Amino acid sequence: MIxxxxxxxxxxxxxxxxxxxxxxxxxxxxxxxSRAHAPDTVDYIIAAPNGPVKDFSPYTSCKAVLNLWAxxxxxxxxxxxxxxxxxxxxPGLTDGMVEWVVGHALRHHLGMDAHILGQDGVWRTDFxxxxxxxxxxxxxxxxxxxxxxxxxxxxxxxxxxxxxxxKTIQGVACLSGDAGLIDALSGAEIVVLLLPLTDATTNILxxxxxxxxxxxxxxxxxxxxxxxxxxxxxxxxxxxxAHATLDVFRTxxxxxxxxxWKHPQVTVTPHIASTTRARTAAMCIAENIRRxxxxxxxxxxxxxxQGY
Ligand code: NAP
Numbered sequence: 288m289i290x291x292x293x294x295x296x297x298x299x300x301x302x303x304x305x306x307x308x309x310x311x312x313x314x315x316x317x318x319x320x321s322r323a324h325a326p327d328t329v330d331y332i333i334a335a336p337n338g339p340v341k342d343f344s345p346y347t348s349c350k351a352v353l354n355l356w357a358x359x360x361x362x363x364x365x366x367x368x369x370x371x372x373x374x375x376x377x378p379g380l381t382d383g384m385v386e387w388v389v390g391h392a393l394r395h396h397l398g399m400d401a402h403i404l405g406q407d408g409v410w411r412t413d414f415x416x417x418x419x420x421x422x423x424x425x426x427x428x429x430x431x432x433x434x435x436x437x438x439x440x441x442x443x444x445x446x447x448x449x450x451x452x453x454k455t456i457q458g459v460a461c462l463s464g465d466a467g468l469i470d471a472l473s474g475a476e477i478v479v480l481l482l483p484l485t486d487a488t489t490n491i492l493x494x495x496x497x498x499x500x501x502x503x504x505x506x507x508x509x510x511x512x513x514x515x516x517x518x519x520x521x522x523x524x525x526x527x528x529a530h531a532t533l534d535v536f537r538t539x540x541x542x543x544x545x546x547x548w549k550h551p552q553v554t555v556t557p558h559i560a561s562t563t564r565a566r567t568a569a570m571c572i573a574e575n576i577r578r579x580x581x582x583x584x585x586x587x588x589x590x591x592x593q594g595y
Contacts, residue, residue, distance in 0.1 A: 354589075394532075
């Protein structure tokens with residue numbers, strides 16, 4: 288029988304202990320799922336980067352490590368992990384991210400804070416512009432960025448997206464490469480970061496690139512904290528950046544004394560933009576195991592050289 292080892296935090300085990308067998312059954316797979324198989328008997332490891340397995344070398348029969356998270360920066364450089372590594376592309380995770388990004392984009396676009404936080408007796412009659420007058424740029428057009436770009440475009444925003452390889456997405460102006468980044472950021476009024484954290488993307492928003500954004504621009508970062516140079520951002524909040532909504536940070540939880548907590552132009556959310564949903568994620572894992580057993584290529588394999 289196929290043996291799958293579950294290596295993730297205790298708190299997520301109950302929901303996966305229910306969802307994974309259901310998904311295996313739906314795919315016609317008979318799998319012995321456990322948190323404690325003998326390493327040399329394991330066929331697949333279902334892993335979160337913060338799970339108990341740190342040394343993958345004893346798992347000599349393991350055909351693939353199936354990551355429970357979309358982000359792989361904490362696992363991709365593990366030198367003991369020589370098996371194929373697949374990242375999580377989960378429709379539930381994507382839906383959650385689209386909702387969070389659209390919600391925060393609309394908050395800024397509509398100027399909701401003036402009315403929600405104001406409540407000061409001032410009758411403010413300024414009308415916000417229409418979405419079609421508010422250029423939005425999404426850095427990263429993968430599973431999450433592309434879905435957010437499409438939803439924002441559906442709402443009428445002129446959306447520009449930027450990725451490493453050139454993409455074609457209906458209703459989205461797709462750019463790539465170094466010159467594409469300059470064009471994507473120049474004059475953008477809302478910028479959403481949905482890039483993975485790699486050497487190439489660290490500090491991609493820095494003094495120079497932040498200065499390209501429109502006056503009064505909003506930044507929304509559900510990607511990873513080090514995508515933004517924090518010091519440059521704090522300086523830019525006194526120049527052209529009106530507000531930054533940050534879900535991810537260099538150190539998490541964000542330390543109590545970090546200036547972001549009290550900064551009036553920063554909104555801190557505690558890495559809750561979206562999460563892997565057990566029911567839909569279990570189907571993705573089951574599909575990859577089905578593929579492995581059928582000799583078909585795994586979905587969503589991580590490119591170790593690129594780091595994502
Ligand atoms: P993905 O499918 O791997 O997409 C990544 C995108 O970034 C791709 O379009 C890729 O370009 C682009 N990219 C990577 N390196 C680049 C570079 N050097 N220059 C330009 N573009 C580059 O990843 P995803 O599933 O959309 O997830 C994105 C990130 O979201 C994750 O890595 C994770 O950090 C973050 N995340 C956060 C939360 C949260 O709750 N805050 C939840 C889930 C995920 P190509 O298309 O050309 O490869």
